Amino acid sequence: MTSFDRSTELQDRLHRVVPGGAHTFAKGPDQYPERMAPVLRRGRGARVWDVDGNEFVEYGMGMRAVTLGHGYEPVIEAVKAVLADGISFTRPTELELAAAEDFLSLVPGAHMVKFAKNASDATGAAIRLARAATGRDLVAYCHDQPYFSAQDWFVGTLPINRGIPEAVRSLNRSFGYNDLDSLRAVLEADEGRVACVILEAASALSEPAPGFLEGIRRLCDQHGAVLIFDETITGFRWSAGGAQAVYGVTPDLSTWGKAIGNGFPIAALAGRRELMELGGLATDEERVFLLSSTHGAETASLAAFRAVVRAYRDTDPVGTMERQGAKLAEGVNRVAAEAGIDHALSVVGRPSCQIFRTLDADGSPSQPMRTLFLQEILRRGVLGQSYVISAAHTDLDVEQTVDAAAGAVAAYRKALETGRPEDLFEGRPVAPAHRRYAEPRRLAG
Template sequence: MAGLMVSEFAQSERLRERARRLIPGGAHTYAKGDDQYPVLAPGFIERGEGCRVWDVDGNEFIEFGMGNRTVGLGHAFPPVLEAAMAAMKGGSNFVRPARIEADCAETFLRIVHGAEMVKFCKDGSDATSGAVRLARAYTGRDLVACCGDHPFFSTDDWFIGTTPMNAGVPRATRRLTLTFRYNDVASVEALFLRYPRRIAALILEPARSDEPVDGFLHRVQEICRREGTLFILDEMITGFRWHASGGQHLYGITPDLSCFGKAMGNGFSLSALAGKREFMRLGGLDHSDLPRVFLLSTTHGAETHAMAAGIATMEIYRTQPVIEHLNRQGSKLKAGMEEAAQRHGIDAFVYPVGRPCCLTYATLDRDGNPSQSFRSLLLQETIRRGILMPSLVVSYTHQDADIDYTLEAIDGALEVYARALQDGAERYLVGRPSQTVYRRFNQNGQPPRAVYARKSA
């Protein structure tokens, strides 16, 4: 087993200084930034295999983030790697389409049953923004509604303008996106009462930490149909984790458009916008009744090795019990963490949240409020014990022994957590706590004095 009591990150620290000089924030994904982790954390990963990763200092961890949920099968999963390498040997990008583009589309559409056409790209933001553009073109409307309880849809202005981190997004653009609450049909109805026949698209995830209740998804879809609004499901996380055919299959609903990515390529860059032919055709060449839509056109969107990885990954999900394994191991992890928290008398302050195949966890302070300090402390103490768990997301390669060892580490970390509830987290946390991504300023969410002075000058 991993077995390492981790404490040394000298190489990471040196590399961090170099990266910050070269890369804004020191990373290319905000969720991977230093501000998301405690001071005592690996700064850079060297390699991964299965459910384990090794950092640049040689520390070994069992990982439960799985590349921000992009790696469902496991790091460097051999059948996926072999397919990608074989395709790459024949070239990765050409001046005309490659045969594998049609092969990948057929594979995808065999699995995602409600979709009739698909277009591939490289990341989730392009897919969701393409869906929004398509909906606006089809309806001739400007407004978009997105679920305010779901944390991320796109890096593009139509969504980022709804967050506190909206610097650079024009006010006019911000006013075009509306929000509603998950499992709150009244909040959806209120939007359409306020903006009748003006909303082009409504987008949400099928589920996240909460399951849809009282037919929520179907009721929202009925409202959209009544109002002539396209109903879009963001399946970046639920796709290839809730079910091989997506959350839409699990919940028995067929959206107008849906967006997939993350685990679809097991870490390779591949995402998809899929939907009914009636809408998707507007981005093609076979219509003349409506204006052309510049739907998706990415230079690297059809790289052969990513397509090959996607085909191999989707076939594994189709033929092997991946989803069953994720739910089984996640259930063990959830039950074990709950039992450990009860044993330490802190089950009201730290507990797993969500579906077993895609768990996160809550970390509350002594007053019962969500706490970045206590989240950082839990991360710090599990990292010390050889576990890297910004979430509790399992993969196909997490075996029983990995779960057992992880629960031992969590038990030890919760012992520290329990003491910190009495003594204060700052007594046990080394350095500053982590922070949320969506904050307006870097310094604890507040502007530095120089900014205030400049504004008042």
């Protein structure tokens, strides 16, 4: 029986010193079965070890930030090579130039780039830049995509929006993915007031319909709005050039994070020169406060980024993720079908960025069923709130994951039959990360 005693003890201590017990909502213990939230000690490749000595095949990979695997040697060596020479300086380093040139060689249509530490800062800067360039206030965002930023402009759209002034919240407008008419309606209703349109060009579950992205581009041009692609997830997971390189539609600005450093803290804002230079020194216009960060260009993360770029040029991480992800989906979906529960349990999404769907007997998404499935795969050495894969996942890792799912289906089938998954796990079910109140609703009975 897998033990989580030490993890539970440390998690209790974390709650006393860190609000929520973690530094990211999605890493919180409320996202895992009660008393089964591992506190990790180390990772290597696609595997991690916790403080209780448990070994897991990991998915999610640092909230999608790790595509080459934990402790990827060329990245680690590149970082080691710069450490002894210092990390932060009072002037730019040669490394900043090399990293910027590397980035711009990959991203079509981007003329300038500015590095940051997290993608929320990059998206916030993109919104500010678009507002300054257009002289407008409103932001049109895609409401079918769950997360763009930890800054006020977006947090105001979430259920957990306490502390965001109504004046800020009132500046947002939303539209649907693959629904050009909904965006057209927004732009026409607020003609001349929308500064920018921001969306992910694609997501794990949504590919752009034919003509959708091209239509977005045309509408932005027609209405004078800045088009922003959030490449935080798609960048280096769809391709090294992001989703814009895959689908052939160029935004005015794009924001990047997560995988560009294989886990090291680095993000970027990139875009057309005439926009980006508004935050520079080669403009006669009133300047924009774009990005200014003490640690935005520290050498360790820039070195990590350059090593990631080399890995993508010399190998095919995206191809490996697509291949291994497809193999994983086929295996898990097969065992679910063999158990007669494929209507309720399935793996879906782009092979490099998959999730597992956990439905109840009525076909509705179910947090209790999700809790049960997470419990059963954790017991069998698989950790993850998704099946987001990396290029480090071997055939053995995939086989263990499929075997874990096969072991979980008996409990899942029983829960579907009884309609009471809560009888098969202890404590509260997992809960949405951005819910309004901390405690999830307790199950009756």
